[in-house]
Amino acid sequence: MGSSTKTGGASIFVYHCTHGGARCGMQWYTYVSTGSRNLDWRCDRRGGKTGSSPCPAMDPTRMKALTLCLALAASALPIAARAEGPVVVELYTSQGCSSCPPADAIMHRLARRDDVIGLALHVDYWDYIGWADEYADPAHTLRQQAYARAGGRSMIYTPQMIIQGVEDVVGAREEEVLALIEAHKARPAPVGIAARRVGDDITVTLTPGTGAPGGPYAVQLVRYTPLRHASIRRGELAGREMDYANVVDSWQVVGQWDGRGERRLSLTATGDLPAVVLVQQAGPGPILAAARVD
Known part of the structure; x- marks a missing residue:
């Protein structure tokens, strides 16, 4: 099941993968929605049917080869070069996506x-199929679409992780x-970051490192809830009781930095929710630094 949205005149198509194994096909058909004809497709186990083609994202040989290459690349670097900061993993998920529970468990x-700083961003584009995700935010969908455009991709999907x-x-x-x-x-680490929280006040210090891509950089403050529960009554996951980790409540740009020279920022984070400060190249591009301020 899929849908499409338009942003700035360009269509972004969405789908979800059930990738149950090597037999995976991408089905497509057209449908009429609010007077316009859009392309819609889904990825499921029914590969081989008339009108389907292999799903490149699901090819097991490609995945194994990529995994091996990444592991070798990591082991080839000297220990002294390893970054001290955590790696940020964004999960785009939905309570209306039957393919998402395995990713939610991860x-x-x-x-x-x-x-690792794991952040779950619930999207709203599956709400129309019968269950409105109570943690979904249209801003999360826009962020996922921005990643797709930056990467030259014409579609977004769930479950997707951006590392x-x-x-x-x-x-x-x-x-x-x-x-x-x-x-x-x-x-x-291309950027050094130090963050300290006292009550509602956060002090952040950024220092330029080596090998950072050109600015400008966006300094972002993320608030999240470590554990949320949902009783899903309709849709693809009807009847499921789901627990979700690190559900994002807000994602704000709180400052800009050109990367040339030390930068100090004073931020406010009211309430008890944990927070994360990120430094990311505009685009959105690479996340250059991240720090927890629980």
Whole structure:
């Protein structure tokens, strides 16, 4: 089941993957929605039917080869070059997506790691199929669409994980996700970040490193809830009781930085929710630094 949205005159198509194994096909058909004809497709196990073609994102040979390459690349770098900061993993998910629970389970495991900042962004584009995700935010869909445009992709999907702002991977592919995390941990940190929270006040200090891409950089403040529960009564997951880890409540740009010279910022984060400060190249591009301020 899929849909399409338009942003700035360009269509962004959406789909979800059920990638149950090597037999995976991308079905497509056209439908009429609000007077316009859009392309719609889904990825499921029924590959081989008339009108289907292999789903490139699901090809197991490609996934195994990529995982091996990432692991080798990580192991080839010297220990002294490894970044000290955590790796940011964004999961785009939905309570209306039957393919998402395995990725949601992976997010629970990532949320327990000190070397990873896992953030679950619930999207709203599956709400129309029968169940409105209570944690969905249109801003999350817009962020996912921005990543797609920046990467030259014409579609967005769930479950999708974005690692460190640059890697696009099917969210339920845990082996590949873990290999990408290790690869990013092995890279030198392009920006230094120190963040301290006292009550509602956060002090952030940024220092330029080596190998950072050109600015400007957006300094962002993310607030999230570590654990949320949902009793889903309709839609593809009807009858399921779901727990979600690190559900994003807000994602704000709180400052800009050109990357040339030290920058200090004073931020406000009211309430008890944990927070994360990110430095990301505009675009959106790579996430250059991240710090928890729980």
